[in-house]
Amino acid sequence: MSAVxxxxxxxxxxxxxxxxxGIMRWIVTTNHKDIGTMYLIFALIMFFVGGTMALIIRAELxxxxxxxxxxxxxxxxxxxxxxxxxxxxxxxxxxxxANWMIPMMIGAPDMxxxxxxxxxxxxxxxxxLLIASxxxxxxxxxxxxxxxxxxxxxxxxxxxxFAVFAVHLLGISSIMGAINIIATILNMRAxxxxxxxxxxxxxxWLITAFLLIAIMxxxxxxxxxxxxxxxxxxxxxxxxxGGDPVLYQHIFWFFGHPEVYVMILPTFGLASTIxxxxxxxxxxxxxxxxxxTGAIAFLSFIVWAHHMFTVGMPISGELYFMYATMLIxxxxxxxxxxxxxxxxxxxxxxxxxxxxxxxxxxxxxxGGFTGLMMAIAPVDFQYHDTYFIVAHFHYTxxxxxxxxxxxxxYFWLPKWVGNMYDEKLARxxxxxxxxxxxxxxxxxxxxxxxxxxxxxxxxxxxxxxxNMISSIGAFIFGFSQLMFVYIVIKTVRGxxxxxxxxxxxxxxxxxxxxxxxxxxxxxxxxATPPEKIxxxxx
Amino acid sequence: MSTNNEYYIPHQATWPIIGVVGLMTLLAGxxxxxNGSSIGAGxxxxxxxxxxxxxxxxxxxxxxxxxxxxxxxxxGISYRMGMMWFIFSEIMFFxxxxxxxxxxxxxxxxxxxxxxxxxxLWPSFEATWPTNGPGHVGGEFEPMGAFGLPFINTLLLxxxxxxxxxxxxxxxxxxxxxxxxxxxxxVSLGFLxxxxxxxxxxxxxxxxxxxxxxxxxxxxxFMLTGFHGLHVCIGAIILxxxxxxxxxGHFTPENHFAFEGAAWYWHFxxxxxxxxxxxxYLV
Numbered sequence: 064m065s066a067v068x069x070x071x072x073x074x075x076x077x078x079x080x081x082x083x084x085g086i087m088r089w090i091v092t093t094n095h096k097d098i099g100t101m102y103l104i105f106a107l108i109m110f111f112v113g114g115t116m117a118l119i120i121r122a123e124l125x126x127x128x129x130x131x132x133x134x135x136x137x138x139x140x141x142x143x144x145x146x147x148x149x150x151x152x153x154x155x156x157x158x159x160x161a162n163w164m165i166p167m168m169i170g171a172p173d174m175x176x177x178x179x180x181x182x183x184x185x186x187x188x189x190x191x192l193l194i195a196s197x198x199x200x201x202x203x204x205x206x207x208x209x210x211x212x213x214x215x216x217x218x219x220x221x222x223x224x225f226a227v228f229a230v231h232l233l234g235i236s237s238i239m240g241a242i243n244i245i246a247t248i249l250n251m252r253a254x255x256x257x258x259x260x261x262x263x264x265x266x267x268w269l270i271t272a273f274l275l276i277a278i279m280x281x282x283x284x285x286x287x288x289x290x291x292x293x294x295x296x297x298x299x300x301x302x303x304x305g306g307d308p309v310l311y312q313h314i315f316w317f318f319g320h321p322e323v324y325v326m327i328l329p330t331f332g333l334a335s336t337i338x339x340x341x342x343x344x345x346x347x348x349x350x351x352x353x354x355x356t357g358a359i360a361f362l363s364f365i366v367w368a369h370h371m372f373t374v375g376m377p378i379s380g381e382l383y384f385m386y387a388t389m390l391i392x393x394x395x396x397x398x399x400x401x402x403x404x405x406x407x408x409x410x411x412x413x414x415x416x417x418x419x420x421x422x423x424x425x426x427x428x429x430g431g432f433t434g435l436m437m438a439i440a441p442v443d444f445q446y447h448d449t450y451f452i453v454a455h456f457h458y459t460x461x462x463x464x465x466x467x468x469x470x471x472x473y474f475w476l477p478k479w480v481g482n483m484y485d486e487k488l489a490r491x492x493x494x495x496x497x498x499x500x501x502x503x504x505x506x507x508x509x510x511x512x513x514x515x516x517x518x519x520x521x522x523x524x525x526x527x528x529x530n531m532i533s534s535i536g537a538f539i540f541g542f543s544q545l546m547f548v549y550i551v552i553k554t555v556r557g558x559x560x561x562x563x564x565x566x567x568x569x570x571x572x573x574x575x576x577x578x579x580x581x582x583x584x585x586x587x588x589x590a591t592p593p594e595k596i597x598x599x600x601x
Numbered sequence: 602m603s604t605n606n607e608y609y610i611p612h613q614a615t616w617p618i619i620g621v622v623g624l625m626t627l628l629a630g631x632x633x634x635x636n637g638s639s640i641g642a643g644x645x646x647x648x649x650x651x652x653x654x655x656x657x658x659x660x661x662x663x664x665x666x667x668x669x670x671x672x673x674x675x676x677g678i679s680y681r682m683g684m685m686w687f688i689f690s691e692i693m694f695f696x697x698x699x700x701x702x703x704x705x706x707x708x709x710x711x712x713x714x715x716x717x718x719x720x721x722l723w724p725s726f727e728a729t730w731p732t733n734g735p736g737h738v739g740g741e742f743e744p745m746g747a748f749g750l751p752f753i754n755t756l757l758l759x760x761x762x763x764x765x766x767x768x769x770x771x772x773x774x775x776x777x778x779x780x781x782x783x784x785x786x787x788v789s790l791g792f793l794x795x796x797x798x799x800x801x802x803x804x805x806x807x808x809x810x811x812x813x814x815x816x817x818x819x820x821x822x823f824m825l826t827g828f829h830g831l832h833v834c835i836g837a838i839i840l841x842x843x844x845x846x847x848x849x850g851h852f853t854p855e856n857h858f859a860f861e862g863a864a865w866y867w868h869f870x871x872x873x874x875x876x877x878x879x880x881x882y883l884v
Contacts, residue, residue, distance in 0.1 A: 083613050091613040173610045175679035178659075182617030189625040193632075224632035232628065238690050246682040250675060251608070280690045284697030291824065294635050296739070296814030299701060303736030305817035307709035314697055590607075 081586060090185075093177035094586065095162045096479075098184050102159030103472075105188065107548070109151030110465075112195075114541050116144035121503075121537035123520050124530050137520035138206035143198065145209035149326065150233045151191045153460065156468045157329040158183075158240050161268050164475065165244060167577040167584070168262050170253030170593045175246035183239035190232035197222035197229075208518060210315055211286065213300040213308050217293050224294070227286045234279040241272035241279075248272075253576075253592035259350065260596055262575050266353050267332025270360045274321045274328070277364070282318040285311060309374055316367035324363045327459060328356060330427075330467045331398055334420050337467075337474050338402055340574050341417035342409030348401040355394035355401075362391050372440045373447045381440045388438035392431070399428050414568070415489040419470035422497045423463050430458030433508065448518075451511025457504045461540075466496070469547060476554055477563035481583030484554040488546060495543035502536025573597050609671045616659040623651030660842065664859065668851055677858050684862040688869045691832070695873050698828065702821045702880060706730050710817070733816020743809040745822060747882035750801045754794050755878050758833075761790035762871045765840075765864050773854045777847070784844040787867065791837035798830050825881055829873055836870045839863045 082088040082097065089101060119140050123131050132140070162180065166173055174180045197204040202220010205211065216223070248261070248269045261269075288311070291297040298304020300311045331352075339346045346352065368376060368384040376384075402424050411417070433455040437443045446452060469492075477483050506529035511517075515526045522530065554560055563582040571578035575597055580588055630644025666672065672680075713719055713735060714728025723735035731744040745751065768783025770776075802823075805811040813823045843863045846852065852860055 087613075090618050091615050093611050093614050172608060176683055177610055178614040178617055179683070181614050182620060185618050185621040186624070189621050193625065193629060196629075221636045224635045225629070228628035228632055232625065235624075238687075242683050242686045242690075245686055246679045250678050250682060276686050276690045277693050280694035281697050284694050288697075288701065288820075288824070290635075291813070291820070296812070297820035297824065298734060298738050298814075298817045299705075299820050301734075301738070302709075302713060303734050304738035304820070305710050305713065305732045305734030306705060306820070307712075310701060310704050310709060313704065314700065317700075 091181070093173070093181055095166050095174045095177070095180065096584065096586065098174075098180050099159045099161075099163030101184055102155045102162060102187075105184075105191075106152050106156035106159055106468075107551075109147055109155070109191065110544070113144050113147035113152055114544065116140045116147065118537060118541050120144065121534040124522070125534040126531065127522055127524050127527055129521055132520070134520045135203055135206055138208075138518060139198070139204040141518050142205050142207065142209055143194070146194055146205075147191070148460075149209065149322070150194075151187075153326045153464050153468070154237065155187055157268075157271075157326070157464075158244075160264075160333070160468075160471050160475075161240075161244055161329070163479070164577060165247055165265055165268060166251065167580065167588055168265050168575055169248065169251060169256050170576050170589045170596075171247060171251035172587065172590050174243050175251050176243045179239050180243050183236045183243065186232055186236035186239065190229045190236060193225050193232060194229035197225050200225070210312075210319065211289060212315070213289060213292065213311050216289060217300075224290060227290045230286045231283050234283045237275045237279045241275035244268055244272040245276075253589070253596065255594070255596045256576075259353070260598060262332075263335035263346065263349070263352055263356075264329065264332035267328045267335075267356050270356050271325050271328045274325050274360055274363065278318040278321045278325075281314060282322075285314040285318065288314075309371070312371050312374060313368065316370045317364070319370065320367045321360070321363040323456070323459070324359060326464050328360065330423070330464045331356065333467045333471050334402060334423055335398075336575070337416050337420045337470055338405050338424075340474075340568050340571050341414060341420075342406045342411050343570065344405055344409040346401070347404035347407075348397070351397055352401055355397040358394040359391060362387065362394070366391065369438055369440075369443070372443045385438060385440040389435065391438075392435055395431055399424060399431075412569075414473075415484075415486065415493055416470040416474035418490065418493045418497075419466045419473070422493070423466045423470070426458060426462035426466070426497075426500070430455060430463060433458065446511060448516055449511035450507045450515045450517055453517050454504050454507035454511060457507070461504065462497070462500045466500075469493075469496070472547070472551065474568075475577070476551065477567045478577060478580070478582050479584055480555050480557065481563050482554050482557040482560035483563050483567075484550050485560070488550050492543060492546040492550065495546070496540060499536045499539035499543060503533055503540050504536070506530075506533045506536075608673065608675045609666070611666075616655050616662065620652060620655040620659070623648050623653075623655050627652055664846060664851060667856065667859070672856070672858075677856070680858045680862065684858075684865060688865060691869065692873075695825075695828070695876075698821065698825045699876060699880065702825065705817050705821060710734075731818035733818055737816070739812055739815035739819055740810060742811040742815045742819065744818065745801070745805060745809070745811060745882060747878065750797050750804075751878060751882045754797050754801075755874065757790050757794045757797070758871050758874050761787045761794070762868055764790065765867050769860065769864055772847075772852055772857055772860060775854060777850075780847050780852075781844065784840060784847060788837055788840050788844055791833055791840065791867075794833055795830060795837065798826065798833075822881060825877055829870070829877055832870050832873070836863070836867045839866060 082094065083091055089097065092098060119132060120137065123129075123137055162174065165171075200221045202222060205216065205219050205222050205226045207216035207219060211226070219226070248265055252261070288297065288299040292300055298306040300306050300308045302308070335346055335352055366384060366388045368380060369388040372381060372384070406421075433451070437446050437452065437455060473484060473489055510526055510529050510533075513526065515522055565580070565582050566572045566578045567582060568578070576593055579593065579597070625648070626644055627648025630641050630648050632641070634641025634645060710730065710732055711728050713723070714726050719726055719728065726735040733739050733742065764783045764786035768780050768787060771779025771783055811819055811822070813819055840863050843860050846859065
């Protein structure tokens with residue numbers, strides 16, 4: 064015992080570096096918890112920035128006719144909403160959770176490369192600043208869609224080079240973050256934390272990080288060619304010089320399809336981490352979950368052209384990409400059945416994280432099914448570029464990724480700050496979100512099937528009713544999210560809040576190393592690797 | 602060798618934010634420059650300056666810490682993983698341009714000249730490679746042959762790979778002299794490569810009519826070889842730093858990640874060149 068105490072004293076001696084004072088704490092920090100916090104706060108701010116853009120879109124679409132904004136600005140809003148939400152909100156939020164949780168989940172003292180960790184956060188801020196600055200430029204922000212298809216995007220005004228360089232900075236940020244995550248997971252695990260004992264959130268992030276390193280340079284290359292086509296006389300995407308605009312689409316979607324899985328795989332991982340705790344059962348089919356994640360990641364690289372069925376591909380291409388895409392339903396189905404089986408006959412309770420997680424399973428499955436519909440090439444010819452696709456990917460991103468991010472916030476916040484959140488308010492937040500998100504996106508299926516194109520500021524009168532309903536849902540959803548901010552601030556300040564116990568959730572310590580630490584978590588954790596590894600999640 | 606068994610966690614780092622500010626200034630300046638703004642060039646210079654200072658400062662700090670024995674085996678593994686995955690990301694970056702070349706040569710150019718599109722729109726266009734497209738963008742040009750400077754450059758880079766490995770063997774066998782000689786040879790061959798490529802570019806622009814604007818052939822040729830040349834420069838600069846550190850007596854057979862990382866990078870640049878020589882110059 065005394066030897067252990069001496070050992071602790073020793074390690075304490077080395078790690079007794081508190082944070083720097085004032086604002087410098089955040090600028091120069093190398094602590095994974097500080098950096099995780101910065102990522103999460105930044106993501107939350109961007110969630111509201113992107114959300115405001117979405118509400119501008121929905122306000123314009125509330126009625127047919129031109130109401131508030133001119134078409135060019137409307138298109139800027141659809142473009143910037145997507146860029147901000149993808150690169151500023153969802154991805155950074157998951158990186159924030161990764162920073163906070165991966166070292167704690169695998170029993171590591173910090174991330175493997177702490178200085179680079181700091182740099183990847185600030186590089187993200189720089190990238191978002193660069194892209195946001197285009198809103199105030201001559202010619203406006205990019206308005207050709209987040210996919211930046213040439214030749215349209217080459218007509219962008221002064222914003223184009225800024226957008227291209229923003230993509231470069233965001234790419235560098237993501238690659239550095241991903242390298243850090245891989246090195247942490249492969250090199251920093253506690254001795255007894257073997258790969259097949261890792262929590263699913265860690266597993267999915269390992270695979271996601273691999274995807275990021277593989278695809279971000281591809282996007283960087285694609286936008287570099289846009290830049291040279293516009294400013295340096297190259298002809299990559301210009302048929303007159305022997306190039307082909309469709310080449311850009313192939314390169315973009317080689318990046319773009321894995322990119323959407325970058326946003327969904329950590330979602331899967333977080334759901335797989337949350338559901339067993341509240342079902343009070345081990346995760347059903349742990350190893351099949353790992354293999355399914357790997358399979359989805361592999362498939363994501365060989366299905367890209369299903370985004371461009373109407374571009375005029377050879378029939379063999381259409382068929383190949385159609386069948387390959389359908390294969391994704393198999394590992395995804397494995398996951399959905401595993402989550403359901405985990406809950407089956409579990410002693411379930413329905414705290415807010417669990418409510419969000421269950422809503423995720425149901426609503427993501429719907430988003431998955433509409434994806435399957437569009438995987439069928441001849442059918443997709445009707446759906447392509449309609450509101451049906453808008454409904455589809457919003458179902459996989461909002462009630463899936465965003466809901467799970469909320470679930471993760473409620474799940475871990477008490478552990479981080481040592482106070483319980485207001486369960487009543489949080490449930491109200493959940494029900495408002497879950498109902499309004501369906502009012503918001505479900506009607507868009509009907510609009511798409513009826514033929515309403517996406518990315519238009521005005522529409523034929525027959526689309527009026529569902530657009531109005533969708534817009535009402537959008538405003539309820541958007542304003543309900545302010546509740547989350549209120550609940551988080553209240554929990555952090557801790558006034559009138561219950562203190563959180565060390566395990567926070569009943570028997571959570573059986574499910575993961577993070578619940579064996581005190582609440583609130585000390586600034587440095589696991590200076591010496593833990594002896595025991597919980598295995599209830601297996 | 603490390604005297605510390607703990608994984609080294611640095612506390613508070615100022616170089617990363619300086620690097621971010623530098624890179625952001627550089628890129629924002631470049632964007633302004635492209636838009637024709639007068640402040641662009643100045644911003645670029647300032648940003649580049651900050652960025653270079655950051656690189657020098659951060660790497661100096663790393664080498665001081667390394668020589669002080671603060672990096673144990675575990676830290677070394679993290680650095681190696683970092684370098685490996687960084688090189689993987691670079692491979693993917695080059696894959697985009699190789700992919701573009703493949704797509705253009707095998708799909709889009711033949712489509713432009715086939716009996717459907719070509720005969721309708723551009724009956725006189727022959728879908729052969731090299732091409733500057735049906736619009737003859739950039740005017741008449743002569744394609745770059747493989748067996749002149751490019752072949753000499755291939756020999757140079759391949760030999761530099763050998764000298765680099767020879768230097769590594771010297772380091773492992775504690776033959777400091779061999780290490781330094783090997784590195785001097787590698788760096789010299791690297792910079793010689795860059796000089797020859799500059800001559801090649803000069804010939805292309807002044808005598809062959811081949812420019813970045815020579816249709817899709819010029820685009821793929823200069824973007825692929827240009828990005829590669831940039832990487833050779835970066836690799837040669839890294840190796841120069843390693844050379845100076847070797848002179849100062851840094852590195853032991855057990856602890857020399859910086860050398861290894863630089864060598865991996867150099868071999869990567871080497872392999873990309875082989876791909877270029879085959880697919881851009883030969884085939």
